[in-house]
Amino acid sequence: MHVTSITVVALLAFIGRSQASRIARRAWHFDTVDHVCPQDKQDIITKEIDYARQMAEYTTNHVKDGPYFDAMFSGIPDSDFGTKAKDIYTRVTNMLDPGNGDYDFNIQCDDTTDLCKIPNIQAHMNDGSKRMNFCNRFFAQNPDGTEFAILSTDQRLSEGASSADFNLRKAQRSRSAVIVHECTHTQYTTGLPEGKALDYAYGYNSCWLLPRNKYDRKCMPENVRGRKVLCPDGQNPDEEGICPPDRAIYNADSYSFVAAGVWFSNKLGKEVPLPPDPPTPATRRQDGSESCPVDDSLPFDGDESDPPPVASSSVAPSPTSDPSSSVAPSPTTDPSSSKAPQDPISSSATEDPSPSSAVLAGTQQRRAVYTTTLW
DSSP: OHHHHHHHHHHHHHHHHHHHHHHHHOOSEEOSSSSOOOHHHHHHHHHHHHHHHHHHHHHHHOTTSTTHHHHHHTTOSOTTHHHHHHHHHHHHHHHHOTTOOSSOOEEEOOTTSHHHHSTTEEEEEETTTTEEEEOGGGGOSSTTSSTTSOBOHHHHHHHHHHOTTOOHHHHHSBHHHHHHHHHTTSHHHHOOTTOSOBOSOOHHHHHHHGGGTOOBGGGSOHHHHOSSOSSBOSSOTTSBOBOOGGGGGGBHHHHHHHHHHHHHHHHHTSOOOOOOOOOSSOSOOTTSSSOOOOOOOOOOOOBTTBOOSSOTTSOOOOOOSOTTOOOOOOOOOOTTOOOOOOOGGGOOOSSOOOTTSHHHHTHHHHGGGSEEEEO
16 A cells, blocks of 8 residues: 555656646647638748748847947947847747747737727737637738748748849848747846837837937837837926837847848848948927928837837828928828829839838838837
């Protein structure tokens, strides 16, 4: 009887360890009960997650290869941040590794969520419930018929191999780079004192200005930035102002740009060039009162706990007609004007924008077309 009791106890202990091991090893997975992703979507997501994992893993060991790290983080008051950035990319790699259980998150395909109902939202992630949801738009192929969409990584690799005007802006507009961006919205990946990365700035121009103490968050369109003030103005703390340079450390898009530049350069066997530096200062602000860089952003995220005050489907302003102007476009203020605003989804362009071109100014129209969201 004594031997039998010992045997039972030993067996239960073994089962407990086995179950604990299985739980500990559980990594990202597709939901099999609620909002199940069909197989074709699972295949796309799995491929893009693997590309994102490769991107983060390679960047871990090559974080300062090329000009990308300096472009996104030069000027921040932390001389050891290169080491910290490597740690962040290591955790992104672990988070996306199907054999690593350090961060277990659930993947769903539910296009009926409130956020997916917002025009142009592609995906959203909830760090609290560890759930990533993909909207139908994530799977669209070049959804608006222009070069400004977020495309599959294979499409961007093909473009990078054949196009002379391929640069970091286009590389970052890939599904895998978007997933890297999303991963930094978790406390697990950043491991930073103030928590997960937020969305202080979007797009190359704003992210380049951010660590240089030249980015005024008031420039971010009101229908994107939400109601929460992240960079209080020194004279009016209820309004957005110049962001401190160290906010780049907490900016999700900045990590996405570095990873895209490093990884695409390696895959293509050539350095992916940076877009031209934005003018500093630019010539006007979104509210018309001060200076702003030309808006080249594709806002990837918004926070359900801090919704924007204006629906993202609102009509975007039309671009300036002066091709040499760096002035950000503004909507017409003449109520008697008979010219209808341009539909942002019907906008098109044939070349990658530069900060001084009307094509780049036109990206403000396309700004809301390719968004993912922090849930």
